[in-house]
Amino acid sequence: MSVLDAPRVRKYHLTLIAVAVLILVLALVRVVTGKVDITSSGIFQAALVLAVPIGLAGLGGLWAERAGVVNIGLEGMMVLGTWFAGWAGYQWGWQAALVAGLAAGAIGGLLHAIATVGFGVDHIISGVAINLLGPGVTRFLSEVLYAEGTPAAEAGAGITTSPALASRPPEVSLPLFSSGPDVLGALENTHWFLVSDVAGILRGLTHNVGLLVIVAVALIPLTYFVLWRTAFGLRLRSAGENPWAAESLGVNVYLTKYIATVISGALAGLGGVFLVFFTTKYVEGQTGGRGFIGLAAMIFGNWRPGGLAAGASLFGYADGLQLRSSAAVTSFFLFGAILLLLYVGNRIRQLLSSSRETAAAAVAGARDYTVMAFAAMGVVVLMWLWMTVDRLPNEFVFITPHVLTLLVLLVASQRLRMPKADGVRYRRGEQH
Incomplete structure (x- = not known):
């Protein structure tokens, strides 16, 4: 192995260690709290399904922002994808829904590219306009095409919903884990420490997985x-x-930005298609802010696909937990406290092992001490909540993924580096 490959290998090893630590912490929390749903196959199957639209929206944001176009219009593009997928799917099946949703999202991305790249409109303003345009256009189309007396209305459509899809995409199970007797299910039901947890995670991620x-x-x-x-x-x-x-x-920068933004919209539209496949029809408001959470997952991932996947998985897991077992959400307090404790311990170890005494290092060290102080306070607060709160009110359970989004971004923002020209107005020959 060459010296140049060493950093890549170390990062790969650190990723595996981080995954192993997370599984170990989840297993420990399950044993301490007695909430078996935390690592059940049902929770992880739901988490995978709920993470997909967030991850697709985040991928859309990644493509656009890596080309220098800020795309906060992902939510509106997802809305367009859901409506057109529902409209085409009930008439011609899931294949037509897939094509229609992709095309609708791509058109939303094209509008954003025309405004920002072509006319130099502020990226935030254009994105907000698309977020307003998407729900407005879809509501208008529903009132026209799903009105009482139309064929769609007779098939079960209303102003806020489409008829059910004519067909759904197939589901598959990975051959390595699904052939023969359900060994993973048997191991999961033993509730042995770590063994049943790993079995539940593997079973949830490999059984009855949708094609999309x-x-x-x-x-x-x-x-x-x-x-x-x-x-x-x-x-x-x-x-x-x-x-x-x-x-x-x-490099033809204009064309490159156009292509990236159209792909961005298509991916967001694909996330909308997945929501329609999940519910078997279009329902107004079914995106539920997932476009914005996808943008947060992309930022959490530092504009990298791997980090984005980790962020989407985290938000999907929180969403799945509050949907399938609201009583188990309180165990998230203990889970978060342990992770923060591990973070503080790791930062202390890094600071003690550092011997640099430059001014820059001193400033960075002061900032690290501030972050660690807040993290330590977070450990105390989360432990107190876990010991005193038996069950969260439904209102707080419902907003858990969104609160988690804010907390994760608060911590992750300490180590972020966005593309340097992200959101910068570009004109050929007019360098800033």
Whole structure:
């Protein structure tokens, strides 16, 4: 193994260690709290399903922002994807729903590209406009096409919902874990420490997995390969870092930004299609802010596919937990306290092992001490809540994923680096 490969291997090993630690902490929390749902196959199956639309929206944001286009219009593009998937799906089946949702999201991305790249409109303003436009357009189309007396209304449509899909995509189970007797299910039911937890996680992630779930998971490494291992990806990322330098090297920055933003919209639309497949029809408001949570997952992942997948998984798990077992949500207090404690311990170890005494290191050290102080306070508060709160009110259970979004972003914001030209208005030959 060459020296150049060592950092990559170390990062890979650290990722595996982090996953192992998370599973160990979850198993410990299950034993201490007695909430078996925390690592059950049902929870992880729900978490996988709920993480997919968030991850697809986050991937859409990643493609756009790596090209220098801020896309907060992901929510509106998802809404367009849900409506057109429901409209096409009830007439021609799930294949038509997939195509229609992708196309609708891509059109939303194209509108955003025309406004921001073509006319130089502020990216935030354009994104907000699309978030307003999406629900408005879909409500208008529902009132026109799903009105009383129309064929769609006779098939079960209303102003806020479409008829059920004519067909659904198939579900599969991974052969390695689904052939023969249900060994994983038997191990899960033993409730042995760590053994049953790992079995429940594997069973939830491998049994009865939808076809679109597999496609969505495959898009994570595919995005990494395209953006970091191809010439097109290098040109796209250069447009987000320094478009004028890319222009001087012959890159068509306008076209690159257009392509990236259209792909961004298509991925957000695909997330909307998945929601329709999950509920078997379009329902007004079914996105539930997942476009914004996907944007948060992308930021949490530091504009990288792997980190984005971790963020989407975290939010999907929290969402699945509050849907399937609201009583187990209180165990999240203990889970969060242990993770914060591990974080503080790791930061203390790093600070003690550091021997640099430069001014920059001193400033960074002061900032680290402040973050650690807040983290230590968080440990105390979370432990107190876990010991004193038996059951959260339904209102607090419902907002758990959104509160988790804010807390994760607060911690993750200490180590973020966005593309340098992200959101910068680009005009050929007019370098800022």
